[in-house]
Amino acid sequence: MAELLAKAHRNKRLSAVVACITRDVSSILDLGCGIGALATRLADTFPSTLVVGIDRSRYLLSKMKKKKTVSRILGDMPTLPFRNQSFDLVVAVQVLHEIFHFKGPKALNRTLQNVSGLLKKDGELVILDHFNPGDAPISFKIPEEMRNKLLEFQRKFKPRKITYYESSEGWLRISLRDFCDFVTKIWALNSELEEEEMSETHTPFTHQELKKLVQDAGFRITHTINLTSLDRHLKYYGITVEPATRLPNRHILLQARKRGERE
Ligand SMILES: C[S@@+](CC[C@H](N)C(=O)[O-])C[C@H]1O[C@@H](n2cnc3c(N)ncnc32)[C@H](O)[C@@H]1O
Known part of the structure; x- marks a missing residue:
């Protein structure tokens, strides 16, 4: 049951990411692609787009479905072994919190700066990740x-x-x-x-902290929303919260555009 719950939630999250892509894109980089659930979905949705997935886990990459328009790259961020200005879009689904945790805030900063470098002019970044809802x-x-x-x-x-x-x-x-x-x-x-x-938290950075990281790396934030309610978890585990409590959602979806030289 827990697995089904996780899968249903993941599908919803991936759909939300795909729905953000409203412009023509010829190349997409999926950071921390894991077994390629999103990369595969992107390839199915945009059949003429080249999708590149990068992950540091050889094992997870080996589980990715083979597709003509999808390439898999073994790599450890912040290093991103691609030429500058080679992608229209970069997506990062539930990976930035891992870089933050395992490598620290500077490595996350460097990752985002590298992403900015390898995006084309007006290129876009879509991030979906956990966030810290605060200590109330x-x-x-x-x-x-x-x-x-x-x-x-x-x-x-x-x-x-x-x-x-x-x-x-x-x-x-x-x-x-x-x-x-x-x-x-x-x-x-x-x-x-x-x-x-x-050993890692699901509440790594607040909205403000994430936004600052993205802006400092040379992006203009165009849209943010919260996704994935905790309701199904609470129901599944029989947990109740005090009436009138406003529970936060679990994820933030943030869209940003690479800033131009004059911005
Ligand atoms: C929570 S999983 C998310 C996988 C996928 N994006 C998804 O949403 O299904 C995080 C992924 O990021 C990868 N990862 C973590 N740190 C990394 C790093 N420094 N460089 C490359 N990949 C990394 C992990 O191997 C893992 O596949």
Whole structure:
């Protein structure tokens, strides 16, 4: 069930990225393409466009469906082994937070600067990623059997200390940021991905921080929206939040255009 949930969400996210592409593009670079779900979708949607996927995992690249118009490149960002001004569009779906986490903010900055260099004039960047919703407190209840999961998550999660406390009648009070990491990482506990998932956060940068990174790398932001509600996760795990709580969505979709020399 958790897998189905993840797949349905992923399809929705990929559709949102594809829907952003409204201009003719002859070449697209997919950063951190993984097994190529998006690259394949892009190739199917734009059959005359060259799609290049780059990823540092040889294993994931080997799982990519072979297609005539899709090439796979093994590479480790921030290095991007392409000629300047060679792409119309670069997409980065759920990869920037990994670069931020595993290589640090400077490497992320450098990645975005390199992306700006290899985009053609007026080229576009589309980013879809997790974001930090902030530390406002929220109250929630979880089924008794999930309490142990929360304790286990608190014990195993490495990026920062997770704190929560119990208020009246079984309500637990926690920051939105910690809540989002908990709810979106329960599935990983005791799975083969536990170590990796417990060492990185799903709430790496706020909207403002991401926007600044993108602007500092030479882009003008044209559009941002939030995507993917947490409702299905809450329903699946039997978690309730205090009535009237406004839960943030899980992802930000940001579109930006390479700034011209005179801008
Ligand atoms: C969460 S997955 C997202 C995969 C794909 N974009 C998707 O949405 O299905 C992140 C991907 O980024 C790749 N990745 C992480 N850091 C990288 C780096 N420094 N250089 C190249 N690829 C990287 C990982 O190998 C992984 O395939």
